[in-house]
Amino acid sequence: VTAPAALRRIEVVTIGDELLLGFTIDTNAAHLARELAAMGIEVVRRATVGDDAPAIRDAVGQALARTGAVITTGGLGPTSDDLTKPAIAELFAREMVLDAAHLRWMQERWRSRFGREMPESNRAQAMLPAGAIKLPNNHGSAPGIWLEDADGRFVAMLPGVPREMRGMLADTLLPRLAARRGSGAGTVVRSRTLRTTGIAESLLADRIAPLGPLESMSLAYLPGLDGVDLRLTVRDLPAPEADARLGQASTTLLSTIGDTVYAEDSADLAEVVLSACRRAGKRVAVAESCTGGMLGMRLSAVPGSSDVFLGGVIAYHDDVKRHLLGVPDGALRDHGAVSEPVARAMAAGARTRTGAEIGVAITGVAGPGGGSEQKPVGTVWVAWDVDGDVEAERLQLWGDRHEVRYRAGQAALARLRRRL
Amino acid sequence: VTAPAALRRIEVVTIGDELLLGFTIDTNAAHLARELAAMGIEVVRRATVGDDAPAIRDAVGQALARTGAVITTGGLGPTSDDLTKPAIAELFAREMVLDAAHLRWMQERWRSRFGREMPESNRAQAMLPAGAIKLPNNHGSAPGIWLEDADGRFVAMLPGVPREMRGMLADTLLPRLAARRGSGAGTVVRSRTLRTTGIAESLLADRIAPLGPLESMSLAYLPGLDGVDLRLTVRDLPAPEADARLGQASTTLLSTIGDTVYAEDSADLAEVVLSACRRAGKRVAVAESCTGGMLGMRLSAVPGSSDVFLGGVIAYHDDVKRHLLGVPDGALRDHGAVSEPVARAMAAGARTRTGAEIGVAITGVAGPGGGSEQKPVGTVWVAWDVDGDVEAERLQLWGDRHEVRYRAGQAALARLRRRL
Numbered sequence: 001v002t003a004p005a006a007l008r009r010i011e012v013v014t015i016g017d018e019l020l021l022g023f024t025i026d027t028n029a030a031h032l033a034r035e036l037a038a039m040g041i042e043v044v045r046r047a048t049v050g051d052d053a054p055a056i057r058d059a060v061g062q063a064l065a066r067t068g069a070v071i072t073t074g075g076l077g078p079t080s081d082d083l084t085k086p087a088i089a090e091l092f093a094r095e096m097v098l099d100a101a102h103l104r105w106m107q108e109r110w111r112s113r114f115g116r117e118m119p120e121s122n123r124a125q126a127m128l129p130a131g132a133i134k135l136p137n138n139h140g141s142a143p144g145i146w147l148e149d150a151d152g153r154f155v156a157m158l159p160g161v162p163r164e165m166r167g168m169l170a171d172t173l174l175p176r177l178a179a180r181r182g183s184g185a186g187t188v189v190r191s192r193t194l195r196t197t198g199i200a201e202s203l204l205a206d207r208i209a210p211l212g213p214l215e216s217m218s219l220a221y222l223p224g225l226d227g228v229d230l231r232l233t234v235r236d237l238p239a240p241e242a243d244a245r246l247g248q249a250s251t252t253l254l255s256t257i258g259d260t261v262y263a264e265d266s267a268d269l270a271e272v273v274l275s276a277c278r279r280a281g282k283r284v285a286v287a288e289s290c291t292g293g294m295l296g297m298r299l300s301a302v303p304g305s306s307d308v309f310l311g312g313v314i315a316y317h318d319d320v321k322r323h324l325l326g327v328p329d330g331a332l333r334d335h336g337a338v339s340e341p342v343a344r345a346m347a348a349g350a351r352t353r354t355g356a357e358i359g360v361a362i363t364g365v366a367g368p369g370g371g372s373e374q375k376p377v378g379t380v381w382v383a384w385d386v387d388g389d390v391e392a393e394r395l396q397l398w399g400d401r402h403e404v405r406y407r408a409g410q411a412a413l414a415r416l417r418r419r420l
Numbered sequence: 421v422t423a424p425a426a427l428r429r430i431e432v433v434t435i436g437d438e439l440l441l442g443f444t445i446d447t448n449a450a451h452l453a454r455e456l457a458a459m460g461i462e463v464v465r466r467a468t469v470g471d472d473a474p475a476i477r478d479a480v481g482q483a484l485a486r487t488g489a490v491i492t493t494g495g496l497g498p499t500s501d502d503l504t505k506p507a508i509a510e511l512f513a514r515e516m517v518l519d520a521a522h523l524r525w526m527q528e529r530w531r532s533r534f535g536r537e538m539p540e541s542n543r544a545q546a547m548l549p550a551g552a553i554k555l556p557n558n559h560g561s562a563p564g565i566w567l568e569d570a571d572g573r574f575v576a577m578l579p580g581v582p583r584e585m586r587g588m589l590a591d592t593l594l595p596r597l598a599a600r601r602g603s604g605a606g607t608v609v610r611s612r613t614l615r616t617t618g619i620a621e622s623l624l625a626d627r628i629a630p631l632g633p634l635e636s637m638s639l640a641y642l643p644g645l646d647g648v649d650l651r652l653t654v655r656d657l658p659a660p661e662a663d664a665r666l667g668q669a670s671t672t673l674l675s676t677i678g679d680t681v682y683a684e685d686s687a688d689l690a691e692v693v694l695s696a697c698r699r700a701g702k703r704v705a706v707a708e709s710c711t712g713g714m715l716g717m718r719l720s721a722v723p724g725s726s727d728v729f730l731g732g733v734i735a736y737h738d739d740v741k742r743h744l745l746g747v748p749d750g751a752l753r754d755h756g757a758v759s760e761p762v763a764r765a766m767a768a769g770a771r772t773r774t775g776a777e778i779g780v781a782i783t784g785v786a787g788p789g790g791g792s793e794q795k796p797v798g799t800v801w802v803a804w805d806v807d808g809d810v811e812a813e814r815l816q817l818w819g820d821r822h823e824v825r826y827r828a829g830q831a832a833l834a835r836l837r838r839r840l
Contacts, residue, residue: 018642020463021611022453023651025445029468033442043440045475046468048449051640055465062482119626161643163819191441206539220471222438223581231443286713286734292720293706293713296734300712303788303821311736313744314706314716320731320774324744354740368723399583401723 007180011063015074020050040188056087068153074160076142089129102126139167190242196260197227270298276420277308282357286312287350289363295409325349343381359385382412427600431483432466435494440470448493460608476507488573494580496562509549522546559587610662616680617647690718696840697728702777706732707770709783715829745769763801779805802832
């Protein structure tokens with residue numbers, strides 16, 4: 001028996017027809033990668049296969065041969081499409097055996113929690129590969145499985161439901177992997193992100209190019225709805241050195257492109273704006289036409305936002321603009337709902353009707369219909385009223401309905417941030 | 421030279437450190453799978469690798485050896501982390517050559533569109549593997565690439581930015597793949613989804629079990645925030661027979677679990693509710709506290725919703741509940757903001773203040789803070805007022821802040837749908 005090598009690299013296999021057919025977006029893989037990177041274990045490859053035993057065996061077998069350390073998600077639930085355990089048991093040449101204690105636990109849980117007998121379809125969850133270690137599931141009924149061979153190569157099987165997977169990962173699997181990783185080596189994979197908005201990827205690249213390559217560091221450009229994120233990553237360094245290098249590199253970048261950066265790491269622009277309002281001692285309200293509540297949703301998604309975010313009005317129909325925001329009939333009649341006077345009146349109405357110090361308004365043509373020659377799809381007016389001083393800007397945004405709405409909210413927040 | 425076999429199976433390799441590190445959720449893979457399935461081409465495996473030339477070569481090479489047909493996304497942009505083209509050129513033993521026409525087109529595009537010279541960092545986009553066919557990009561500046569060997573094995577390289585990938589797929593790649601697939605065989609992979617809400621996965625399975633296995637069809641249980649989706653899939657049948665089998669199977673399922681099904685396929689519950697309002701000749705407005713605009717956002721996300729969705733009030737702060745919705749001081753003082761009297765008054769206020777026939781209200785404790793023994797996190801009151809007739813219900817929801825908010829909106833819509 002060889003002692004297992006210190007764990008640095010791992011592969012992930014996500015399992016399920018729904019992933020392969022594209023009916024579910026695979027969010028588990030991203031969550032796993034972030035959590036593992038934080039402890040210095042790098043996901044070096046990922047594969048997705050359907051609910052198909054030979055494909056599961058093949059993909060997991062290849063990953064084991066390459067890396068010796070594999071996490072799977074999916075295929076542990078009660079229903080008939082769940083094949084992960086038997087497929088991987090076969091790969092390790094193990095029988096499936098009934099875990100009587102787990103069966104009793106599940107039966108008891110159904111009685112106490114749901115007041116009824118456990119459905120027969122849950123019984124398969126109590127079958128385990130011989131020699132497997134159960135990973136307790138405090139967030140559902142299917143336990144995770146740890147299966148290991150004599151050479152220390154292992155597969156950790158987690159459920160596919162994101163909430164259960166995340167819970168089990170945090171409770172049980174991460175501590176087990178940390179022990180495998182060994183603390184002596186003490187190196188990490190660490191990243192820092194500079195979030196930019198309002199500038200194209202290649203223009204950013206041109207401004208950054210004169211700096212030359214960054215020392216022992218990768219720089220990725222990640223364009224998205226929020227703007228372009230710049231992600232710096234260092235690998236295999238002790239944590240203090242990794243942090244120092246990231247700190248130096250981000251200082252260098254900020255000296256060149258600081259005007260485009262609104263936040264570091266994962267902070268949402270809504271969070272940045274709420275902090276700015278809090279510092280300024282001002283409360284904010286919204287008036288939303290084409291975004292229909294999306295801006296309010298983003299602001300209220302931030303826990304603890306209630307001290308500065310008051311709410312506002314979803315003024316989708318013009319009558320609501322008139323009656324709840326006081327937008328003048330004349331402005332709507334003469335200029336239309338997507339116009340500077342209406343945007344300004346909406347911002348002022350949001351402020352005065354809620355008693356806030358700041359009102360932010362959005363009115364536009366999100367598409368796919370409703371565009372005209374003067375106001376094509378993507379035409380959006382945003383306005384912001386700070387203590388009665390109103391400014392407005394016309395935007396021409398691109399993308400589908402969701403993208404136009406999201407970008408309109410992002411632009412309104414960026415304008416307000418600059419103003420504050 | 422062997423004539424390429426009719427295309428039925430394909431593999432997808434998505435490329436990018438940001439995907440492997442988990443900083444971007446891979447939505448391209450799901451989109452590709454759905455579009456390909458609709459034309460009878462099945463994605464049989466998916467892999468994700470980082471911006472690492474050997475890993476790209478290895479993963480694409482294995483997929484080519486297994487299936488002979490590969491689509492990649494990512495790594496075609498202007499920045500230095502883009503390695504896809506040279507890595508795959510090496511796999512096919514091709515040189516990289518400058519495409520002068522494309523370089524000129526890009527230079528011209530920068531002048532006419534942005535009024536400036538093209539950044540040097542875009543130049544790499546004009547380098548192509550020798551013998552490659554360019555796939556035009558009408559949604560960005562990096563063309564896609566089609567590279568094929570003498571045996572008809574191919575790799576189609578698409579950009580990673582979702583909007584560009586989707587546009588190029590629809591404009592150029594799907595027609596090319598359709599020709600490869602051949603129309604003679606005429607079989608498809610086809611799915612139908614029954615969307616349920618308000619019932620657990622294993623209870624659904626128990627109700628369905630007595631039906632026995634469904635003939636030549638797979639049935640997947642897909643639990644999510646909306647509820648549990650049931651996905652039926654048939655493969656390799658002519659389209660009319662596939663549709664007939666799916667129709668029979670869904671009729672059988674509906675006879676057993678029809679009470680839990682609110683829609684077929686991808687329809688959102690908001691869309692179903694808007695249609696019900698339209699049929700009933702009633703317009704709807706919202707009053708949102710803890711959801712902060714999320715319900716309005718979902719209703720207004722449906723194109724053409726403006727004939728029945730008027731808007732409403734985001735009553736995050738109690739003053740907004742009082743002033744814009746007319747919630748009585750006494751109700752707030754005696755029962756608190758999360759209570760039946762307040763929910764009822766909010767629903768009535770949404771209806772009367774906007775002039776709608778229906779008002780829907782949500783008030784609750786979304787967490788992570790704000791819970792108490794009487795009203796723990798997840799306590800939500802929903803109320804719906806139809807023509808002055810108000811009903812309300814207390815819910816106890818689980819999950820994180822986003823999940824509680826989303827489930828509150830879903831439950832409010834489900835109640836309104838039942839009422840209509």
